[in-house]
Amino acid sequence: MFLNALSSALLSGGSLLLSPEIASRAQFGWTISVHIIFASLSVGLAPFVVYFTWKHVRTDDERFTRLQSFWVKVFAVGFVMGTVTGIPMSFQFGTNFPQFAEVAGEMIGGPLAFEAKMAFFLEAVFLGVLLFGRERVSDRTYVFSSVLVGVGAWLSAFWILIVNAWMQTPQGFEMITRNGVEVARLTDPIAAFFTPRMPWMYAHMVNASLISVSLLVAGVSAYIVWKKRDAAAWNSALRLAVLILLVSAPLQAVHGDAYGRHVADTQPQKFAAIEAHYETGTADLHLLAFPNSVDAITDPKAENLVTVSLPGVGSFLASGGDFDAEVLGLNEYEENPPVAIVFWSFRFMVGLGFLFIGLALWGGYLVYGRRLSESVRYLKTMIAASPLGYAALLTGWYVTEIGRQPWVIQDELKTSEAVSSTLTGTEATLTLVGFVVIYVGLIVVALHVLRWLIEDELQELGVEVSNDDRWYGPVPKVIDDD
Template sequence: MEFDALMLSRIQFAFTIAFHIIFPAFTIGLASWLAALEFNWLRTGNPLYRNLFRFWVKVFAVSFGLGVVSGIVMSYQFGTNWSRYSEFTGNVLGPVIAYEVITAFFLEAAFLGIMLFGWEKVGDRLHFFATCMVALGTLISAFWILSANSWMQTPDGFAIENGKAVPVDWFKVVFNPSFPLRYAHMVMGCYLTTAFAVAGMSAWMLLRHPHDAPAAKLAGSRRSMSMALWFATIFVPVQIVIGDLHGLGVLKYQPTKLAAIEGNWDRMANMPLRLFALPDEVAETNHYEIAIPKIGSWVLTHAFDGVVPGLKEVPPDERPPVWPVFFSFRIMVGIGFAMLGIGLWSLYLRWKGTLFTNRLFLTAAMIMTPSGFGAVLFGWFTAEIGRQPYVVYGHLRTADAVSPIAAGAVTASLLIFIVVYAFVFGFGSYYLAKLLRRGPDPVEDIRGDDLGKKPKRPFSVPDEAIEGRPGHRALPAR
């Protein structure tokens, strides 16, 4: 492996996007989670939902800010490290990214301040509208970003003139063949990321307190965990179905990527389902293969005798790296079935009445906190590495998209990014940990005349020892 400008630019982009994607994956789902909490508050008047909103909106604000910072850094690389890519795709993807800014970013910017700071000024219903607009903005942002990325996977609606892509049919550009299912798959992945993060964080809060602690102390964590697990239990199977349909699209439009995902070297019918193997790209075979006969063809084509393409059908320089694609996909699928197991286990414990007291389950749910982030990351690795050696599939090679830049300059910027990201995200993670350690306030700690008011410092984290501070007056018992 030669660490030239191309390889270093790829490493730098992978590093920045891996950091960036975890925050939109969380905030897209968290924005809708906040809307659901506020809707329940307006519907029932139960202060528990208001309390949960006030807690999770702080987590959203920090995560949203970190996502914006990392996204800006990432976007600049298109001009610095990938100028030839920008030159080739600018006429097509430039307007698409501009639509994201005009429709989504402005919408989020207009209503984010109201959602974070304006509850005591605009009233409950208008504040709920602002929360919904922020949630809608995150979905619109994902729409345009996934449209642009899907166009790079399955480009359509364009012509090449003077070495540049020129739009011919904007509808086909935006709604390219892989976009609808990739968008559905990504949004559902974001929602499940949030669901398991909320459930896991809530399980951690419950584990920190004895199960016989005062009900008011545990009510917020229990309600958050219950709602998150209901969502996960219902929609993990839906995500599996969407993923299956998306796989059919990959088979149709990106057969070489599918062959790499399956570690399939020869075109064949009755392909086995490979659970494990060590692909050998030199010998063009797999070692130590563990497979179930014929099931692979059925999974991929919905027919036991379905024909699956092989990597040998294209020259070696047209193939993606097999190892990272093969294993990233299996890690993603493994996480998905672990999520399914947690959902089914939670149903059983609900039936037994021990969902919040079974410490083994609470520990498992806590361990699954980052599972959604892992699934998103490894799914992204599968999609992006599987597209290689092209950055625009079938039209622009990654090697032809890099800027004429010195390797030393890329190395210096990569090292700076590592240091800055370590500081910024380390501080952000520390602050989030403080928020989570505090947890939602007990319902009994909200005064009746405070239910319609926001705190003056909505991101402040009260000290754990606040009750011992001079001048503190305990709230009257209810």
């Protein structure tokens, strides 16, 4: 939406200032996109940290000592960056969406406070023990600290997703008038905390984070193994990441299928947008879709797409077994989400999901044949695939959030009604630009630190890193010089 507005302004020769609503939505969307990368890093990396810490203490094996030290540092970088990028979002509720904060304050205030006091501080304190306390605490306390760090990361996701799940399927409240404003008053905390969406969203998000981090661990490990085949620690890390991916990638597909059925039951408009289903009736499932015109990219519909579809399968998925079930079309609604973003994001996410299953099966076959480190082609593929888990995670998040539009609280408060009435287009646009610049800088810093850690690890392994093969980001320059 932001790109559409910007391109329209450029083509028309008009002002580049966006409306307060579009700029505020773009600003929050950009902020949470960057934050979610680091937040999911903590969630997905937590099991690895616990395992490596336990093996390091239990066996005193140099492999796990090396891996534990490396990935705890990466976890710390993600934790710091997640904190820095997450704090501004709370302020944006007040600066950009004060009506939302006023209406939903009683509903979201508690979970957000719990996240800070129960999860953030737990994670921060015991991460300090992992980083600086090895010689100061007992082995049992050290391992227990890693467990509490993981619990803190997963608790943080739990409380944040309680808020988001409530916005998707709100319950446990009643609307009352307070000081002349209709606000949501909490009536049933259990119902509000455990909405129909919560278990689906939490399981899907945690597993998506695990997939993303498994690909990252596999990519970093593959790069180091590619540079030094006998790096025992990194062969172990690569094998572990592949085995986790072998379980988590297919599980995500199975869970995603059931999750989609739940979305059809609770948010039929979002389901229709996912399939670009405009006319009420039987819905097909578009496995592949290709636009046959420029308009079809920005406004996909059945008649302007060349598709490979399964007839009636959309109805089957929505109903849980009836190929002829009626699915409400987008034409039944007065306002719809940006269908193109939802439609294409969903297909990009699903396509990557099947790619991950293929990579996992390929890796599992190599593990079974004890040829994982010998397959240069697989090592290079995993290096290239290392950032793709986050691409799938982000596009899945866009389907979830953009697909809910025009509602910020489903069927209760529209996004346009939640934006500050005193915010100007100039203020909103300039702060958007500021957030983009600062957050790009933070991403560059995080990648630089990761590069430094990898180069330092290679040097400790006796591998020289020349200027020609330095690691400059998620996908390094891979040449056949070994």
